[in-house]
Amino acid sequence: MPHIVIEHSKGLDGTHDLQALCDALWEAVAAHSSVTSPDTVRIRSIAATASRIGVEPQSFAHATLLLLPGRDEAARNELAQLVMDHLQSHLPDAGSLTVRLTDLNPPYLKRML
Numbered sequence: 740m741p742h743i744v745i746e747h748s749k750g751l752d753g754t755h756d757l758q759a760l761c762d763a764l765w766e767a768v769a770a771h772s773s774v775t776s777p778d779t780v781r782i783r784s785i786a787a788t789a790s791r792i793g794v795e796p797q798s799f800a801h802a803t804l805l806l807l808p809g810r811d812e813a814a815r816n817e818l819a820q821l822v823m824d825h826l827q828s829h830l831p832d833a834g835s836l837t838v839r840l841t842d843l844n845p846p847y848l849k850r851m852l
Contacts, residue, residue, distance in 0.1 A: 740776075740843070741768060742805040743822060745784040748798045751830065757784045760829040767821055773814035778851075792835050799835040800826050805843045815840055 743764065751757065761782045769777035792799050802822045806815065819840050826836045 740779045740807045741818060742781040743768070744803045745800055746787055747784055747800040748790050749786045749788060751798055751800065751833065752786050755830055760825060763829070764822065764825045767825060768818065771818060771821065773810050773818065794834045796832070796834040798833045800830050800833050801837045802826060804838060804840045806840065807843050807847065
């Protein structure tokens with residue numbers, strides 16, 4: 740854990756390397772001092788089939804950062820800023836970039852091979 744879900748406008752997947760964003764973000768998050776098990780870090784992107792935002796250009800990326808309880812406020816802020824920094828680096832011309840941190844409260848179930 741953490742998990743990051745990046746929702747984005749449909750056109751970004753054709754003009755930007757979203758796999759490179761996911762890979763770079765995974766490396767950075769997995770290396771963060773508050774992440775003790777890098778094998779639990781999950782990052783995925785999902786294209787919105789339709790959207791409308793209040794700015795031009797009509798493109799966006801919104802990352803939801805899901806964290807289990809236990810990290811201090813400084814680590815939470817660092818992780819959120821890390822996500823924003825990577826969005827800005829990989830999607831510099833997107834009309835809107837946002838990050839929301841959400842606590843993933845128990846029960847949280849998982850199965851890994």
